[in-house]
Amino acid sequence: MCGRYVLKAGIEELKENYQATPRGTFEWRPNYNAAPSVDMPVVLQHEKEGRVIDKYRWGLVPFWAKEVNTGYSMFNARAESIASKRTYQKPFKKQRCIVPASGFYEWVKTPDGKIPHYITLKDQGLMSFAGLYEHWQGDGGQVVNSFTIITTESNDKLAPIHDRMPAILLDQEIDHWLDPANQDTEGLRDLVRPYPSDDISFYKVSTAVNNARNQGPSLIEPDEDLFSL
Numbered sequence: 001m002c003g004r005y006v007l008k009a010g011i012e013e014l015k016e017n018y019q020a021t022p023r024g025t026f027e028w029r030p031n032y033n034a035a036p037s038v039d040m041p042v043v044l045q046h047e048k049e050g051r052v053i054d055k056y057r058w059g060l061v062p063f064w065a066k067e068v069n070t071g072y073s074m075f076n077a078r079a080e081s082i083a084s085k086r087t088y089q090k091p092f093k094k095q096r097c098i099v100p101a102s103g104f105y106e107w108v109k110t111p112d113g114k115i116p117h118y119i120t121l122k123d124q125g126l127m128s129f130a131g132l133y134e135h136w137q138g139d140g141g142q143v144v145n146s147f148t149i150i151t152t153e154s155n156d157k158l159a160p161i162h163d164r165m166p167a168i169l170l171d172q173e174i175d176h177w178l179d180p181a182n183q184d185t186e187g188l189r190d191l192v193r194p195y196p197s198d199d200i201s202f203y204k205v206s207t208a209v210n211n212a213r214n215q216g217p218s219l220i221e222p223d224e225d226l227f228s229l
Contacts, residue, residue, distance in 0.1 A: 001076050002129070002149050002166045004209065005034050005104035006118070006220060007041065009126060011053070014100055017126055018043045018174070020051040032219045034058065035212040036075035042131060042147050043098040045178035056097075060148035061136040062087050068136065068144050077132060079152040079167055079192040083185050088148075091132035092188070094180045098169070099129035099149050103220065105209055106162045116209045117161055118220050119202040128174055130167040130192050150192050157197035167192035 008030040011022060020043050034040055039055040046052060060074040074087065082088040103120030104127075121127060133147040150167040158165050169177055173191050176182055206223045208214045 001151055001162070001164045002104050003036065003075065004212070005099075005129075005149075005166075006032050006102045007034060007100055008032065008102045008217070008220075009100060011041075013126075014041060014043075014053055018051065018053070018098065018100070020053045021049075023049070023052045023054045026053065026055070028055070032215050032217060033209055033212055040147075041100055042133060043100065043178065044133065045180055047180060051178065054145070056133055057144055057146040058149075059146055060087070060091070060132060060134050061144050061146045063090075063134055063136055065136060068138070068142070074148050076151045076164075077148045078164075079150050079189070082132070082150060082192070083189060088132055091134055093183050093185060095133050096177055096180075096188070097131040097133045097147055098174060098178065099131040099147060099166075101127040101129055101166070103127065104166060105205070106158070106165075108161050113207075114210075116205050116207060117202045118205045118209075119158065119161075119165075119200060120220075122199055122201045127166070128169045128171070130169050130177060152192050153194055155194040155197040155200065157200055158202070161202065165194065168195040 011028045036059045040058050041053050042056045044052055077088050082092045103118055105116050107114035107116050130150040131147045136144045151164045152167045154165045203222045209219045
């Protein structure tokens, strides 16, 4: 699963990396401890607007849901069921997005408790999580734009930490994933797979990350006092 992640990149870096334009008035500050229900940047491809960056709520709210709070339990979507589960069928076919990330957290169970680890790319570049998005409108006119992060089986390197990891796209796969005209769900399903182990690194961090209210670069600094794998 992926229940916390980091995006320390600024808007200019996102624009350059994804060749995308921010939609409307876009204010963004790095988030070192993003948790479900917060608004985070996503990259979308529109037929008329082209590629845009927008802020959506993390936790997908299906268009048919009666309440917004449904989305909290849908912050992750399993790759194995996105083509068959009612909640994800339509978004998977034509409402796919990229969720930019600098890294993500997972916890290792030990006799002394759960030890948080920060997982990132070896080159410290942006991770492009495969995501799905949805638009929800309530009876009173309230509109919520939301997203979920697709997860897949962990690669060999991360398996000792957790059996799931976000589906991270390669740079050359981004165009295919974002193209709303591409509805080859069988081919798209092949893109959501474990990321190569050799390109991933991880290390233990402070338990301060356990509190979602905590923020700042110190959260991703190595913690030499904790047990590590």
